[in-house]
Amino acid sequence: MWPDRYKHFLDHRSGSRLYQVIAMNTVWSLTQQSEYVQLQYFNKNKHLPQVLGTCGHFYAVEYAPSGLLDPIFFDVTTSTNWRKRAHLALGVLDVLSSFEKDFPEPLYMCDIKGGQFGVARDGTVKVIDVDTVFLRSELEKQFDRTCTGHTDCDFFDCQAWCDLTTQQCQKKILNNNLQVVCAKIFKGNDLQRGLLSHSPHQWTVQLQKLLDHCANPTGDETDRRGVANVEDFYKLKRLLKVSML
Structure with a gap:
C-alpha cells in the first residue's frame, strides 16, 4: 500500500535511529489522513486521482482541475x-x-x-x-443514530429511513x-x-x-x-x- 521509497529509505538509513523515526512519523501522519488512505487503497481506479508523491505529511496528486462540471x-x-x-x-x-x-x-x-x-x-x-x-x-x-423524522437519517446527500416506531435510523441507503x-x-x-x-x-x-x-x-x-x-x-x-x- 505504501510507496517502495519508504522501504528503500529505511533500508539505506538503518544505522540511523533519527532517520527511522522521521520515516515512521511521516508514514503515521499520512495514515491519519483519510483521503490519502482512500486514494492509496483505490489507486488502480482511473476515476480517482493518482498519488504522485509525498513530502512529510503532504502528498501530491495528478492534475485534474476541479469545478469544470460546475x-x-x-x-x-x-x-x-x-x-x-x-x-x-x-x-x-x-x-x-x-x-x-x-x-x-x-x-x-x-x-x-x-x-x-x-x-x-x-x-x-x-x-x-x-x-x-x-x-x-x-x-x-x-446511520447508527436515533431519529424523530426521516431527515434525521440523512448524511449529506446520502439518505436513509427513520423507523418512527423505534425512532432508529434504518441501515439501508434509499x-x-x-x-x-x-x-x-x-x-x-x-x-x-x-x-x-x-x-x-x-x-x-x-x-x-x-x-x-x-x-x-x-x-x-x-x-x-x-x-x-x-x-x-x-x-x-x-x-x-x-x-x-
Whole structure:
C-alpha cells in the first residue's frame, strides 16, 4: 500500500535511529489522513486521482482541475456548447458506472457538487474530493443514530429511513449516486442551472422528462427518497450520445 521509497529509505538509513523515526512519523501522519488512505487503497481506479508523491505529511496528486462540471464555467443559456457539456456528462456517467461495479461493494458519494469533479489531461472525469466517498458497509455505520423524522437519517446527500416506531435510523441507503447527480449536477434548480440545461431543441422534452424521473424516481415532491434505476442510466447515456451527432 505504501510507496517502495519508504522501504528503500529505511533500508539505506538503518544505522540511523533519527532517520527511522522521521520515516515512521511521516508514514503515521499520512495514515491519519483519510483521503490519502482512500486514494492509496483505490489507486488502480482511473476515476480517482493518482498519488504522485509525498513530502512529510503532504502528498501530491495528478492534475485534474476541479469545478469544470460546475455550470458557472459554461454559458448554459444556449445550446451552442452542448457537445462539450454532453461529453462531460457522459464522463460523469462513466464514473457512476465504475463506482457501482469496480469495487468489492458500491461506492457512494455523499456530498455531490460540481467542484467535486475534475478532468484529467487525457479527458477522464475524476472524483477529486473523496472525504465523503464511502463503501456501502462504511456508509451504513453513519446511520447508527436515533431519529424523530426521516431527515434525521440523512448524511449529506446520502439518505436513509427513520423507523418512527423505534425512532432508529434504518441501515439501508434509499437513494444512489445517479439520483443525486441527476438532481444536483444535470438538472439543476431555480438558483443554479444544471450541466444539461438548454439542450438542442429537438431533444429538450425527452431529456427533461428523463432527468425529472431520474432525479425523483418516486414522484413524491415532498420526500425524494428513491433509487434512480439502471434503465434511466442507459436511456440517458444513449440520448446524450445521439444528441451529439
